[in-house]
Every structure is written in structure tokens, then in C-alpha cells.
Amino acid sequence: MHVLSIENITKSFDGLQVLHGISLHVDKGEAVAVIGPSGSGKSTLLRCATLLERIDTGSISYGGEPVAWDAPAGENGKAAKSVYAGKNELHAIRRRFGLVFQSFHLFPHLSVLRNLTEAPVRVLKIPKERAKEDAMRLLEKVGLSDKAAAYPFQLSGGQQQRVAIARAMALSPEILFFDEPTSALDPELTGEILKVIRTLAAEHMTMVIVTHEMAFAAEVADRVIFMDEGRIIEQGTPKEVLEHSENARTKAFLRKLSDN
Template sequence: MTHVPHHVEERLMVQAINLKKTYGTYVALEDVSLSVRKGEVLAIVGGSGSGKSTLLRCLNFLDPPDSGEVIVDGRQMGAALGERALRRRRADIGMVFQQFNLFPHFTVLQNLIEAPMAVRGLSRKEATARARDLLAQVGLADKEARFPSELSGGQQQRVAIARALAMEPQVMLFDEPTSALDPELVEEVLNVMRNLAAQGMTMLVVTHEMQFARDVADRIVVFDQGRIVEQGPTAEVLRNPQHPRSQAFLKRLLRTS
């Protein structure tokens, strides 16, 4: 697999400033700041419990940070917006989960049209047309009438990506999107993500797939114990990690992938 070319603009799409998040006495994020430019792909790596997933959930306020700011496309996220406005802003940020979290009682098509109709106010016809486009894009045009339980894990995750894209998000968050998949199904999901990157989508990807990071990510951020211990251009960080924690972590990952 070779490098996936994509265009990165100067404009900042996501800014996190001094994010802090604790659960009881456990510090999940300790003063995390990062910024992502439009069209940029950021790989987020780190051990389990290092704060990667918490960061993603703080960015779209699924789990509001205790303090700090999140700015998406120049506009502040936060409870101060009010519940309705926050929901609408949240819909601009697509999220893909490790466990897919498709709605099991809906068909594939229903999974894709529910939120566009309810949140974006699309008619059923418009939403269905958009959904069919996206299903074709992720290679599942023939599965729209199926239920999630009838699909493989890789197919379910592609539907989940399409479901997020149906909201026409400005940025996509991926929380270990291939970690729950059988090894032979990983590649079909990564390919969909490669295409997305090539189309200029801004992406924050929590992942252990180092080959994917190498091919697609512009930058890598390494988390340890709720802090960013290292960040930089992918090639540099992979070739020559500076921090002892990222050295140890990347060595372990690169050996297995």
C-alpha cells in the first residue's frame, strides 16, 4: 500500500485547547491541546486508558470536558450553546465507534436516513437518495434492505461510516474502527477510510493500524496517561520517536503490524 495523497488546507478545522477530563479521581485527559487543519488526517495512538477515546468523546461533547475549549470550523462547541444548538453542532462531527453501534432494529437504509430526516430536516426521498449514494461509495449498494445482524463486522462498520457521512459532517472521528474486526475484514474498512481521506475529509483516527497511519495520516499524536507526549509528521514520528513512552509503544505496534 502506498501513500494516499490528499489536500490539506491552512484553515484549522478542529482546535482543542487545554482539555481536562476526570472521572472521579481518575484523570482521563490532563491538559490536552491539539489542532487539525481542514483535510488533514491525524492518527492518534497510545496504550489503552491513555485518553485517546476520551479525547474524541470530548471533541463532540458526548462527554463534556471538565474544562478547556473545543473549536470546530471556527465555532466554539460547548454547553453554553444550549442543548439544541449543541446537538446541531454535534451532528457536524461524524463519529465511528469500535463496536459499530448500528441500530439493530433498523435496516441498513433506515440506519442511514433516520438522523438526516430528524436532524437535518431532509425529506425521506432526499435522505434515501443520499443514503444510496453513500452505500454505493462504501460498496454496499445491494445491502440496503438488510438488518445489521445479517452483515459481517466489516460490512457493519462500512454502514456505520456511511451513516456518519449521511450527516455531511465537516470532520470525522474514528474510535478504533477496526479493533473489533476479524483480521481479514480490517482492510475493507481501511480502504473506505483511505477513499475518504483522498476526498479531503478531515479525520481524527484512534488506531493501532500503523500501516494505515503510515499511508494516510499527515501527523501522529502519541498519548500516554492522559497527555500528548509526542506529535509530529507521521514519517518523522514513526522513524525517530523522541519520547521514551512513544518509542516503547511504537516499537511494540510496529513489530505486530
């Protein structure tokens, strides 16, 4: 059973098609890096997977629990919009994944500790004391246990992003998505995020990382997916895609990156 199954999904914004039939299956313990030029649809793919956007057609499921599926074709033979599970089912499925945003989106009015405990306490109804203990353990893991009482504005960008990772982990998701986790950071701060992600990978956390940072893809990923213009162009081990790709578009993209 895949942790995440995405089957042939499409998505358009105002008539502009951003995803052209993407399929993606992620297994337990796998770390997948999604790379590609900006506008290739990687972030939209992530937003569809995390229910922030609704797909047009195709299907999504988590551990066999359906999120959305293809509707029977309409009378005119045209594919109708995918059908989504009910509100309660979707609410339950949201617990299965976590998302780390490019610009963190921490709650500025809550302390670092409360940022981590609020969802476990309110959503999972975990007792406050236990949620606090869990949160402290997570903060230790990301090297910020001394910042529990601080507020997000008092932290550096790298620290904020580490809090955001811990916040996502606080709900013990089966799969963790990262949407360009270092793009909003100064280059010298990417190292600390990479370190955290490496730790998670060593613990076999299932992850999908959309990134511009080739170090992430090369070091952490079991599989690299190259996307361009709303399609998956190729995928394979980091070595296959990043070093020995035969694909002209992949090679052009990688060349451009190394030129910069």
C-alpha cells in the same frame, strides 16, 4: 479557521485524571491519527470532542463555534468547570461532526438504508426521496449498495462498520471521528475498513482516527499524534513519529507493537 480547536482540556473520572491539558487543532482536509497505549486517554479525548463526555476545564470549538470554554476562576482561585454552550447551540454543532464507534452501534431494528436515512430525514428534515438517493450513493462508495434492504445482523462485522461509516457520512459532517474502527473486527477485515478510510482521505475528508492499527497511521494520516497517560507526547508526520522518533516512550510503544 480550524475545523476543530481543542485547547488545554482536562478530564477526570472519579478523581482519576485521564486528560492532562490536551490541545489539538485540526485543519480542513487533514487526516490525523491518534495512537498510544490503552488507557492513554485517546478514546476519552474523542468522547469529549463529540460531546459524549463533558470536559472539566479547557475549551472546544468547531469552526469558531464555541462548544465549551473556560469559566472565570472561582473565588478560591481554583479553576471552575468549563461552561458549555446552550442546548440549541450544541444541537446545531452536533451536525458538524460524525463519529464511527468501535462496535458500530448500528440500529438493529432498521434496514441498512434506514440506518443511513433516519438522521438526515428526522434531524436535517431532508425529504425522504433525496435522503434515499444520497444514502444509496454512500452505500455504493463503501461497496454495499446490494445490502440496502438487509438488516445489520445479516452483515459481517466489516460490512457493519462500513455501514456505520456511511451513516456518519450521511449527515455531511465537516469532520469525522473514528474510535478504534477496527478493534472489534477480525484482523482479516481491517483491510476493507482501511480501504474506505483511504477513499475518504483521497477526497480530503477531515478525519481524526484513534487507532491501534499502524497501517492507518502510516498510510492515511497527514499527522500522527502519540498520546500517553493523558498527555500528547509528540506529534508530526507519520515518518517523523513512526520511523524517526527520538522520544523514549514513543519508541517503547512502537517496539511493543511490532513485537506482537
